[in-house]
Amino acid sequence: MEDISQYDEDLWEDFEDDWFAPPQITYREAVERLQNLAINRTDVLVEWDGKQEWDGRRWRDDARVVFPEAQGLRVRLKSAAQLNHFERIVSSGIPLPERHAVWYPQDGAIKARLVGDFDQFHSALVRSLFPQQKRAVDLESPLGADLAGMLASTGAFHVSEAADGSGRSLRLVSVPPELSLLYNTRHGGGLSPSLELSGVSASxxxxxxxxxxxxxxxxxxxxxxxxxASLRLWDTGYRLGSRRGPSYSTKVRFPQRQYDAEPAELYGAGNAAGRHPVERYLKYYQVLEFYMPKAVDWEVTQQGVARQKLAQSPYSRTQKDGSLGIEQNQLDAVINLAVTPADVAGLLGDRELFTTLSNPRIIQHVETLEHDGSGAPLTSSDYRRDISSRVYGIRNRIVHMKEGGGVKGTPLLGLHSREARDLAADLRLVRYLAEKAMEHWATDLP
Structure with missing residues (x-):
């Protein structure tokens, strides 16, 4: 058998410099360098008690770099290997946390995180650089690697303003390490872009x-x-709302009930995950809208009046604003027939869903559900009127797309707004109402 001990020694010699070389700087030295840099600034603190203990997996009691004037942003220095990136921030960077950005006054540059449909961005990048490319690019392929390298080195879609001599320029670049450190962004395989604005000055x-x-x-x-390319700046208000997915039934039975074709198509369009949340919301709402004439006719008959405008909402609204000639009250009629108080109580038994619907800061300027003080639904409360007002209020904020706002100046709920990204809970609510309406007016199949 061949003696391989000599080969082992050669391998150890080859790897010794790269793998086992002692660190160029200790953690303590890295912290001290940052503290020395922070002395020159009043808006940066480097906090550390000088202790580090090994817990079996990693060193604990890391130093913190704190930016008191940037909403108290605190970032851990996890390793001395991060020193170069932290030095750039501490020496010349000013975080803009509301936009997940960093401003470098001395360089006249701002780098900001972007969010959006990165697949569209990838496609746009390919079309720009390789017009003859007919297929989508595999990001793991050599071409995908080329795109990532180009984005990291030179950027994409570069534009500049040279006419006035200002030297302002804009381009998309890969997410720089500083943004990843400050805001825990993800690189997304190297093709997750950020915006770089250069040649600007601010006080x-x-x-x-x-x-x-x-x-x-x-x-x-x-x-x-x-x-x-569908991209937008980060907004500090972005959140996910109700993170729990809708409770779909896994059982599909042979049809026994016939559903109206048009609402069924609208409901299917609302379920399309690829659609924008605002579009999905409107599709579900259109299902409810479809049944408004039937609900109004039933109420007119039940109330024994001659005309629709003389009939009143089944829920307590003012005499002036309660007429079924108003769409809000027609929605009341649909919900009153299709959904029982017990149905709503069962839905709102999901604590996470109710917490979102009762929080006025998530979707603003619409009805919020009242809680009992502990965050739970009020006992024996019929929330149908409040739900109807909330659904209609969100509908108005979406469809009244007028400059200056909607009804009574209510702010718009735009496609790229924070609230549009936070419609998860309300999508679940309006989807549930749409299902109940379709089931209520369904007929037996022969």
Missing amino acids: NATEAQKILVAYGTSYLFGLAKAQG
Whole structure:
């Protein structure tokens, strides 16, 4: 048998310099360098008690870099290997946390996180650089690697303003390490872009953020128009709302009930995950809208009046505003017939869903459900009127797309707003109502 001990020694010699070389700087030295840099700034603190203990997996009691004037942003220095990136931030960077951005006043540059449909961005990038490319690019392929390298080194969709000599420029680049450190962003395989705005000056962070929003928003609109890339600036208000997915039944039985074709198509369109949440919401609402004439006719007959406008909402509303000639009250009639108080109580028994629907800060300027003080639904309360008002209020904020706002100046719920990204709970609610309406007016199959 061949003696391989000599080969082992050669391998150890080859790897020794790269794998087992002692660190160039210790953790303590890294912290001290950051503390020395922070001395020159009043808006940065480096906190550390000088202790580190090994817990069997990692060192604990890491140092914290704190930015008191940036909403108290705190970032851990996990390793001395991060020193170079932290040095750049501490020496010359000012975080803009509301936009997940960093402003470098000395360089006249702002780098900001982007969110959106990255698949569309990838396609736009391929079309721009490789017009003859007919197929989508595998990001793991050599071409995908080329795209990632190009984005990291030179950026994409570069535009500049040279006419006035300002030197302003905009481009998309891969997410820089500073943004990943400060805001825990993900690189997304190297093709998750950020915006770089250069050649700008501002007197303070507030002004820098306004400049970023003004130029960045306009640039991304132009990019969407020219290239079809759906990207937008990060907003600090973005959240997920109710994170729990809708409770779909896994059982499909042979049809015994016949559902109206048009609402069924609208319901199917609302279930399309690829659609924007605002579109999905309106599709589910259109299901409810379809049944308004039937619900109104039933109420007119039950109330014994001659005309629709003389009939009143089944829920307590003012005499002036209670007429079934008003769409809000027609929605009342649909919900009153299709959904029972017990149905609603069962739905709102999901604590996470109810918490979202009772929080006025998630979807604003609409009805919120009252809780008992502990965050739970009120005992024996019929929430159908409140739910109807909330559904109709969100509908109004979406469809009244007028400059200056909707009814009584209510702010719009735009496609790229924070609230549009936070419609998960309300989508679940309006979807449930649409299902109940379709089931109520379904007929038996022969």
